[in-house]
Amino acid sequence: MSQAHPSSSGAAVASRRRARKRWNSTDLSLIAVFAALIAALAIVPGIPVGALGVPITLQTLGVMLAGVVLGPGRGGAAVGLYVLAGLAGLPIFSGFRGGLAVLAGPSAGYLIAFPLAAMLAGFLAAALLRRTRRFRVGVLFLACFTASLLLIHPLGITGLVVNGGLSVGDAIATDAVFLPGDVIKNLLAAGIAAAVHRAFPRLVPRTGADGPGHGGNEGAARTA
Amino acid sequence: MIRFTDASVTAPGEDGGSRTILHPVTLELGEHRISVIGANGSGKSTLLKLINGLTLPTSGSVSVDGLDTARRGREVRRKVGFVFTDPLSQLVMPTGREDVELSLRGRIRRADERRTAGMQVLQSYGIGHLADRSIYDLSGGERQLLAIAVVAAVEPAVLIADEPTTLLDLRNEHTIRAVLRGLPQQVIFTTHNLSFAQDSDRTLVLDGGRVVFDGDPAGAVAFYQELCLR
C-alpha cells in the first residue's frame, strides 16, 4: 500500500526487483489499463504503408505513452502484458491480429521491441526530466525517439530479414518508410504525455526508478 | 465500532505546500445506518475512505473493531466492504458471475462450490439471470446491484457506499435504497439526496473538511439546507 510506505519513492531506487514487488493495486490497474489502451489504439483502423503493407497504427503511440507516462517499470510491464495477451490469441495487434503466428510474421521484430522500447523511453524521460523541467515536450520526444531508433527500428529490421526473408538493404528501406510516421507519433506521444503529466502531476515518478504508490496517493488526494 | 481519534487528512499541494482535506475529527460510529451529507469537496469521500484504510490519516488514527487502519489495513478491509459511485470502476471481471467468484476466491477453495455460492449471491439480489452478461450490457441499476452483491458476498461487518445512487434514475435509486435498507450489516453512505440521507439512524454534515453537524437525520437535513442557503 502506497500510503503505508510514504518513504517508498526514495527506497524504490534500491532495486528493480523490490520495486516490482511493491506495486500496489493502483499500479497493477494502471499497468492493465495501459495495456488495454495500447490494444484500443492498435485496433482502431490503421493505414497500411510500404511494400509489406505493415499498417501504421497508433499502436506504437500507445507503447511510447505507456513508457513515458508510467515510467520504465510499470510502462514496460504494461507493454509486456499487451504483447503476451496478443500472443496468447486475443486479436489486439494492429489489424485485429493475434496469436503466436505473429511471431512468425514479418512484423515480429517490432512486437518484441515494444516492451523494451517502452522501458528505455520511460527510463530516459525520467532521467532527463530529473535534470531539467524546461522543454518538457522536447525532452519527452527525445526519449521516445531515441528508444525508437535504438530498439524498435533495429529489431524491426531484424524481423523483416529473419521472418520476411528480405535482404538487409531492402529491410532497411522498408523500415525507413515508417520513419516519418514515427517522428509524428513520437511528437504526438510527447505532447500527450506532457498533457497527462499536467493532469496527474504525481503519477510520474520524479525520484528516479518508478517506485510504486504515486498513482495511489494521487487518487486519494483527487477524490477528496 | 468505528473510532476516529483526532484523525485528519492533508494532501500535498501544487507547490510543495499542503492543503487540509479533513480537519482533526474524533467520532464513534456504532449506529446501524449512518448517512453523510455535504457539498462536493467537503471531505465526505475522504471520511469514508478513512474507514477502510484506502486513505490513511495524516495525523491521529482510525480503527474498526479495535483494528488500526494504518497497521492492520488488510484485516480492516476484510471487515469493511466499499461500494463506489461508478460500478464500472469497481467491477473487475467481464461478467457478474466471474466477478462474484473473484470475491469469493479467498473463502471458498473449490471452484465448483464457489460457482454455486456465487450464483446464490447473484440470485439473492435478483440478478441471477444476468450472471453471464457482459457488465457493459447491464443497465446502471443492474450494475450497481451487482457491485453491491460482489462486495456483500464476502459478508463484511460494515458496508460503505459512496454516493451509490448518484448515477441512477429514480426507479433504480429506489431499488438500491431498498437493498441497502435490507442489509443486516452496519451501512455508512454518502449522498446528495436528502430523502435518502434520512434513511438512517444518524447523519453527519460535512463542510470544508469539518463535521459541522452530527445527530438525528431530520435535524441534519434542516441544518444542511440552512447551510447551503447562507
Next chain:
Amino acid sequence: MRGHGQLLGLYVPGHSLLHRTPLALKALLCVGASTPVVLIRQPITTAAGLVLFLLLMTVGARLPLRKVLGALVPALPVLALLALYSWFTRGPEAAFVVPGGIAVCMLAARLLTVTTPGQELLDGLVRLVRPLRRLGADPERFALALSIMVRSIPYLVGSLSDLRDAAKARGLQRSPRAVVVPVVVNAVAYAQATGQALAARGLGEHTDARDMHGENMDGEDSTDADGRDGA
C-alpha cells in the same frame, strides 16, 4: 460500445475432437508442428505443414474450408508481396516457402483460438506463468491484470470512437491529439478508480495471498483453471 464477447470472439463453439483436446496438448501440437516448417524452409515441409493444418482445421475441428481460408484473407496482401519479393530475389522456391511458412503459423495459431474459448486461453497463459513464480512472478496478480485489461478494452475503444466522432464533428479529425489526450486522461482516472476499488476489495495487493488465508492459495488454483469452462 462493443462487448468483450467480440474481443474474445474468435472462438467457434463446437464439440469436435480438437474442441475436446486439452489446451496444453493443442498448444504443443501447434508449436511442435509449425516450428520445423519455419526452421527447415523446404518446399516439402512447408507443403506438409499446410496440408496438416488444413486437415486439422477441416477434419479435426470440423470447420468449413471457406472459414479456414477466410482466416488468411487479411494477410493475403502481405503474403502476396512477400511471395513476389522472394521470387525476384531468390526464385520460385522461396516464393512458396517464405509466405507458406507464415501461413502455416497463422493456421496453427488460428487453430488454437478457434477451438478454445478466450477465457480458457487466458487461463492457459496464467498457467504458463506459474513456473516463473520462483523468479518473482505472481500468477494471481498476473491473472487479475489480464482480466482488468480484457475488460477495459471495450471501454477504451468506446471512448476512443466517441471522441473520434466528437473531434470529427468539430472538424478536428486530422488532429489525433484532440482525440488521444482525453482518452489517455480518462484512462488514467479510470485506472486509479479501479485500483482503489481493487484495494477496497482486498485484491491485487502485493503481499501474496498466503498470509491472508493462512496457507498456499496457488496450490488449489489448478482446480480452478480446469473447473472453468470459459465465458
